[in-house]
Amino acid sequence: MREITFVEALREAIKEEMKRDEKIIVLGEDVGRYGGVYKVTQGLIEEFGEQRVLDTPISEIAIIGAAAGAALGGLKPIAEIMYMDFAMIALDQIVTQIAKMRFMSGGQLKIPIVIRTQYSLGRAHGSQHSQFFPSWFVNSPGIKVVSPSTPYDAKGLLKSSIREENPVLFIESGVLYRTKGNVPEEEYTIPLGKADIKKKGDDITIIAVSRCLNEAIKASNILEEKGISAEVIDPRTLIPLDINTILSSVKKTGKVVIVADDVKFCSITSEIAMQIIENAFDYLDGPIVRITSPPLPVPFSPELEKMYMVDENKIIKGIQQNFGYKI
Amino acid sequence: MREITFVEALREAIKEEMKRDEKIIVLGEDVGRYGGVYKVTQGLIEEFGEQRVLDTPISEIAIIGAAAGAALGGLKPIAEIMYMDFAMIALDQIVTQIAKMRFMSGGQLKIPIVIRTQYSLGRAHGSQHSQFFPSWFVNSPGIKVVSPSTPYDAKGLLKSSIREENPVLFIESGVLYRTKGNVPEEEYTIPLGKADIKKKGDDITIIAVSRCLNEAIKASNILEEKGISAEVIDPRTLIPLDINTILSSVKKTGKVVIVADDVKFCSITSEIAMQIIENAFDYLDGPIVRITSPPLPVPFSPELEKMYMVDENKIIKGIQQNFGYKI
Amino acid sequence: MEIKNIPLNELDVEPINLLKKMLQIRKFEEKIEELFLVKGTLIGPAHLYLGQEAIAVGICSALKKDDYVITSYRCHGHAIAKGVNIKKLMAEMFGKETGTCKGLGGSMHAAISPEDGLIYATAIVGSQIPIAAGLALSNKYLNRKIATVCFFGDGAVNTGAFHEGMNLASLWKLPVLYVCENNLYAEFTHITRSLSSKSIAERAASYNMKVFIVDGNDVISVYKVAKDCIEKIRNLNGPIFIEARTYRMKGHGVYDQAKYRDPNEVNEWLQRDPIRIFKEKLIKEKLLDEEGYKKLEREVINEVEDAVRFAEESKVLEFNELEKLVYFEK
């Protein structure tokens, strides 16, 4: 199968969908003429014109607000928020408006919006350009949350997100943009709400989100050498969360590590862990281990940032807790 | 001891501190001439003047931004965000600026700010005026988070928050404003980071946040009649979280219910639960039960809102899981 | 753009219908006030439109049914003016399943009724302004001759959302009519203590858009300006801004006694009750007599009473229906 980058996969998804459905528009800062700071939207304006690919001022509130209005008016906007950090500027629009519109209108409104964004942890961008906080959005009923880790998933999930009739926050990882992966030429979609078992195993379940999936795979390879067979699961969508796939694995292995880039306190790992406790307590033969970012803002210094981040070694070290011996 | 309302307790705290320290200013929408929509700041402008009590336009970004600047310039601002929902408008300022300033300046900056806000769940305010989302802030290192449930705690904790040299988000519950409680005439403070055991017990630990504390007390009274002795703990501050007080209780009772008004998914209950799991797994003799709001925006209809909310009956019902029989 | 002074009987709308709409709002709001303050039936926040009726009626009478209206929490007037069923509106205040929003929105969101062109009503000050730009974008993109009207108050002008929305609407030449109802107060704060600009109109003009100032207590003036603006808006050629100057007869919310206002200011404005002014004009021009007015009033009062009965008799939605309303399911 052909290999393409994460960015190319995203771009293909958008292009294919835009061809399929004239109601789709793209808006955001420098998404048009420049093609997006990370080139995800490159070529779109040439192909679909300025009517459908709109460069906005530096106005995150207006980007999301306009997307909301366009959706209420029957369009299907894909809005880009350049860095996840900037989503905070538009949080009223995302959480208090968009996510609640349908409910508080008694089901009258439909808000098909995709908000694409990326977090830059791992690229020496410092405290204000590296934040990853999916837990805030999953804590806000009314919006779905997607966080792919491979080009294949990115394409299939983005296509499904665009076809959704509900708001979707689509979180990309900047450091994954240039990673490559197999993506078929033929059209496909991946439904939201289906976790993926990236690697089969029997001794321990590793659940890893977004960028951390690759770290989990690396860790599982090391474990394999030591005779420990890890099952690696990517939830892929956080809302809806496919807890069943996770539970089946946990019931088999009895051991769990959850890995994600957010700060531990009230992170996505807290919730996944608790759902496991609530539904498979009796199957656990050790405490659930969470590997996350430490309780600090992200330091700029590339060396310190590296120490800050989750990696395979931290995962391995975490797992030792679970096995009770040095691996 | 004399009884005063929650609002009066807050007001006293602000007044006493303003008298003590000229660097304290208060700013927010209608906090001055009108005395605050919920009257917390009533009388301040008369006592301290327009220089120290500032009415702002409807500009949440500017309220927090100006508070940040004033703090950097050596003042100690107390900023009011009228409803917690509106904090989202200023989240960039709260989380990406204020909470990170000290860290990313390498420790050069000091940002003594108190952001007071309240959530109105329980007053038929609908989806956009009832949100409670402490988990977002505890997920953001650099800001402390306080959530008192009694007038006594409100006063003592607010005074400590004002004396803090760090940013503090001080979350009040609107439905508690008119509740009364004992508050001594003499000056006192309550340190941040100390949970309070509101009621001693042996059979089960109930941890309850803000408004839910009262519901937990009611539930514990019902349990008492049935011969079950519940220990009720109010964490009071969420960052720093006094997990030790909680763990000691859990180690004694072996059973835990955590109660809070936020939506369950990645809520404060997820994290408290996980910290218990991580630190006292072996002491638990049943799954931890979480009683929270359901995964819905808040409905306006007063009847539906009542069903939406945590109450003593839901707590009792939840506890049955833990005991495995109908109470 | 000059607004011509057309005689009443040459208007393309029945003056009596304008009066009736205004009366509907007036009586509806007075009933709401009673239900809150006297009967105690209703609870939660409610922001009355008393005194501002000429704006909603003047503007919405220039709209077609499928034109878009987006507004704030102070939305009952816009809903009625745009033609929502009063029973549904009342039921929403009661939180009943027969309400516009099945009782999930309440007063602050009661004006959501897309079948009436009432697209959205928000409780977050200013948040509708960029959303309105997006609605207009959809109309422009789809080449629909639909006008979007966005209502908001003087206080909203100070929000970041206002700024970003206005800039975008102007930059992209979006077909939206922004109507700022300047009632001089944002909650309890007079505009002079919140707005740095000399006027709202001047602030709006700085976004390089056409701006009109209109007497918001004169329904005919409002209607005429609106008519002209809407025509232009339908040609999809950029936003227009109207500052309609008016006054709240009552407090900010239904419980507010509004004692912070200067009694002279209040009295002066009460003299300018938009309904009385218009009624007297119609009587003077012999398009109405006292008896006709009384009859109209009774009619409207009955309508409101019916609505209350309807609301009272309606049921509250089943709680387990709620989970189906969070996400759209195919």
Add this chain to the structure above:
Amino acid sequence: MEIKNIPLNELDVEPINLLKKMLQIRKFEEKIEELFLVKGTLIGPAHLYLGQEAIAVGICSALKKDDYVITSYRCHGHAIAKGVNIKKLMAEMFGKETGTCKGLGGSMHAAISPEDGLIYATAIVGSQIPIAAGLALSNKYLNRKIATVCFFGDGAVNTGAFHEGMNLASLWKLPVLYVCENNLYAEFTHITRSLSSKSIAERAASYNMKVFIVDGNDVISVYKVAKDCIEKIRNLNGPIFIEARTYRMKGHGVYDQAKYRDPNEVNEWLQRDPIRIFKEKLIKEKLLDEEGYKKLEREVINEVEDAVRFAEESKVLEFNELEKLVYFEK
């Protein structure tokens, strides 16, 4: 306010010092560019100040050491102009513990150094604007004759934070000088595609504050306007706004080749290099000769080389020191 045309030798500042400061910035930035693009030593985002030197130097030369400066990620120029130690600044680019921010801030926050009056530098466009209002509020409240200068770009003008901050500063008459460095581009977007207003100056004036437009490539013009404004600001009587018109010599960030710009536009502006212009003026007025310039240049280059060495030789902070820097502990 009229800016008088004082002859160079009657200025209250040494013209040669202005030139030197500009050169320091120029050489610092050229070195940074080299370290990123040629040597590959540095990574992460960096936004060069090349071409805008006259603004930082003109403004900051009118400031005292304890006056406040708050700025954005494009902050190296402001830091140098305000007098930060170049070694510390360079070390910050390298992420070393000897950096202004101990290496935790990096390029985008390197201009945080309160001991030099450099209060804050933010990477979120526009967010410094309301914070600047707060700084000014503290000075006004404490009756300190300290001026606050807030730098930002043309793109920042479209943010909600700009609007809310400007309104508050004007309403409360806060002593802050807002300096918009209009370099015509926000990232890759020309100002005409993002600003609806006729000009930034006009937008600013709508907040009812004094506004000056100045040639941002002429250090003397900038200095003179700044001097007058700062004097006024110290009297604590309300904000002033300067739109300084300039151009980025290079791309938005250090990796950006800036191919989206019209070559004619680029050439035209390169003719107006603020350093060359000023150097020629000084030579013409016989305050400098070619040799003197060469000497100055060498001096500055050596200083920068020293700074690189210092940075290279410095250590990275210990990771376990980080947790102590999140909260202030008594």
